[in-house]
Amino acid sequence: MSLATLYENDPVYQQAVQQLKQSASILGLPEEIVEVLRHPEKLVQVRITVKRDNGKVESFIGWRSQHNSALGPYKGGIRYSENATAGETVALSMWMTWKNALAGIPYGGGKGAVRVNPKTLSARELEELSRKFFAAIAKEVGPDVDIPAPDVYTNPQTMAWYYDEYSKLVGYNAWGVVTAKPAELGGLAVRLVSTGYGVALGVREAAKKWLGGLEGKTVAVHGFGNVGGHAARYLSQWGATVVAVSDTSGVVYDPKGLKVKEVMEVKEKTGRVIDYKSGDVKVFTNDKAIFELPVDIIVPAAIENVITRENAPNIKAKLVVEGANGPTTPEADEILHKKDVIVVPDVLANAGGVVMSWIEWSHNRMGCWLTDDEALARLDKMMTQNFNKVFDEWEKKYRQYPMRTAAYAIAVDRVVKAMKLRGWI
Numbered sequence: 001m002s003l004a005t006l007y008e009n010d011p012v013y014q015q016a017v018q019q020l021k022q023s024a025s026i027l028g029l030p031e032e033i034v035e036v037l038r039h040p041e042k043l044v045q046v047r048i049t050v051k052r053d054n055g056k057v058e059s060f061i062g063w064r065s066q067h068n069s070a071l072g073p074y075k076g077g078i079r080y081s082e083n084a085t086a087g088e089t090v091a092l093s094m095w096m097t098w099k100n101a102l103a104g105i106p107y108g109g110g111k112g113a114v115r116v117n118p119k120t121l122s123a124r125e126l127e128e129l130s131r132k133f134f135a136a137i138a139k140e141v142g143p144d145v146d147i148p149a150p151d152v153y154t155n156p157q158t159m160a161w162y163y164d165e166y167s168k169l170v171g172y173n174a175w176g177v178v179t180a181k182p183a184e185l186g187g188l189a190v191r192l193v194s195t196g197y198g199v200a201l202g203v204r205e206a207a208k209k210w211l212g213g214l215e216g217k218t219v220a221v222h223g224f225g226n227v228g229g230h231a232a233r234y235l236s237q238w239g240a241t242v243v244a245v246s247d248t249s250g251v252v253y254d255p256k257g258l259k260v261k262e263v264m265e266v267k268e269k270t271g272r273v274i275d276y277k278s279g280d281v282k283v284f285t286n287d288k289a290i291f292e293l294p295v296d297i298i299v300p301a302a303i304e305n306v307i308t309r310e311n312a313p314n315i316k317a318k319l320v321v322e323g324a325n326g327p328t329t330p331e332a333d334e335i336l337h338k339k340d341v342i343v344v345p346d347v348l349a350n351a352g353g354v355v356m357s358w359i360e361w362s363h364n365r366m367g368c369w370l371t372d373d374e375a376l377a378r379l380d381k382m383m384t385q386n387f388n389k390v391f392d393e394w395e396k397k398y399r400q401y402p403m404r405t406a407a408y409a410i411a412v413d414r415v416v417k418a419m420k421l422r423g424w425i
């Protein structure tokens with residue numbers, strides 16, 4: 001059986017390949033190069049066991065996909081999700097290749113996943129699962145080889161377990177093997193807010209260009225975790241009116257604006273945004289209802305494939321800024337483009353996390369530190385410059401296509417050039 005049968009039929013993988021092929025045909029990339037780029041350089045599948053608190057043994061499947069290393073070591077998060085598949089993991093690793101190339105940081109693309117609903121595990125079981133998964137992929141990762149970080153349902157505590165497990169195996173403190181570690185273990189505290197901060201910067205820049213600024217613009221945020229929560233908080237601090245947020249429990253919507261800090265406190269306490277109560281707040285139990293609300297800006301910040309050909313025609317927002325990876329299908333991208341809805345693509349908009357990871361990793365290797373404010377200022381500068389570079393390229397050459405095409409044009413070109421220089425193609 002070929003390795004590719006593990007991922008080729010997966011819809012998220014097919015979405016990533018379709019995006020690659022569309023850009024390749026516009027860029028005139030030969031078919032044989034697309035054939036190389038559509039596969040990961042390496043895909044590892046592991047099965048690990050966890051002894052549950054009730055004494056039973058349960059096994060879990062997981063993957064690390066290493067898509068491309070032409071520009072540097074593989075880099076990208078690890079997610080825990082009951083819907084994780086090999087195909088989704090490969091797609092996410094391919095998107096990391098484009099994201100890192102576009103951000104101009106010295107990394108290739110990687111991603112990992114364990115198929116598990118972490119909400120069903122105790123803290124002890126979660127620690128055992130995390131340590132065993134990292135031990136199982138330990139030979140494939142390393143500070144100069146492949147550097148994981150958090151993604152959906154993983155966090156700095158997970159990174160601390162990975163870091164400790166790997167350090168024990170290699171016999172030294174291997175700070176550079178993962179990023180987004182707790183500050184006490186060589187992490188940068190601001191990494192936690194950086195993806196959301198970067199997404200908010202993307203919204204700020206896009207609102208300047210297309211909506212006459214952020215002040216008073218209404219925003220709906222799908223997903224209220226690390227990315228969505230911090231993006232909503234910064235946006236409301238910077239003058240936007242966040243009117244709706246969602247999580248797996250549903251949507252809370254107040255046309256006059258939500259008190260984002262209070263929603264965060266409620267979420268922290270009960271785990272559900274729908275427990276937030278205030279004057280005119282409405283609740284929808286279907287989280288997808290958020291996409292059809294009358295708002296200026298939508299920030300999808302949960303999972304893939306949520307803006308589709310079914311709901312794209314009903315979107316009323318003028319701007320979609322992708323906090324999540326792969327939230328918009330290629331068909332929806334096309335529909336939104338025809339409706340003049342601007343979609344700021346994931347590979348540009350949510351790069352704040354990995355850029356801060358690069359700052360953390362560089363610190364780990366050099367033994368020097370920027371302050372949190374200096375690190376955020378650096379991130380602001382890089383994200384703003386990258387936004388403007390993609391915007392200029394789009395305006396100059398690709399305005400008849402969605403903005404994603406311009407981002408891919410820059411990123412794919414950088415990867416292909418590096419592969420040529422190295423003599424790979």
Ligand SMILES: NC(=O)C1=CN([C@@H]2O[C@H](COP(=O)(O)OP(=O)(O)OC[C@H]3O[C@@H](n4cnc5c(N)ncnc54)[C@H](OP(=O)(O)O)[C@@H]3O)[C@@H](O)[C@H]2O)C=CC1
Nearest residue numbers: 151152153195223224225226227247248301302324325353
């Ligand atoms: N963390 C990072 O640094 C980066 C993350 N990303 C991407 O951003 C997205 C969100 O990641 P992150 O914020 O870290 O993850 P979190 O686990 O912190 O939060 C995920 C959020 O999405 C909600 N959610 C999960 N599954 C579903 C579903 N099936 N339908 C609707 N909502 C769902 C969760 O709801 P609930 O709270 O109820 O469980 C939660 O609010 C992902 O696409 C990730 O790949 C991109 C760049 C970097």
Ligand SMILES: O=C(O)CCC(=O)C(=O)O
Nearest residue numbers: 076077149151353354357
């Ligand atoms: O910080 C990182 O290394 C990667 C973050 C990530 O997984 C992503 O950007 O999707």
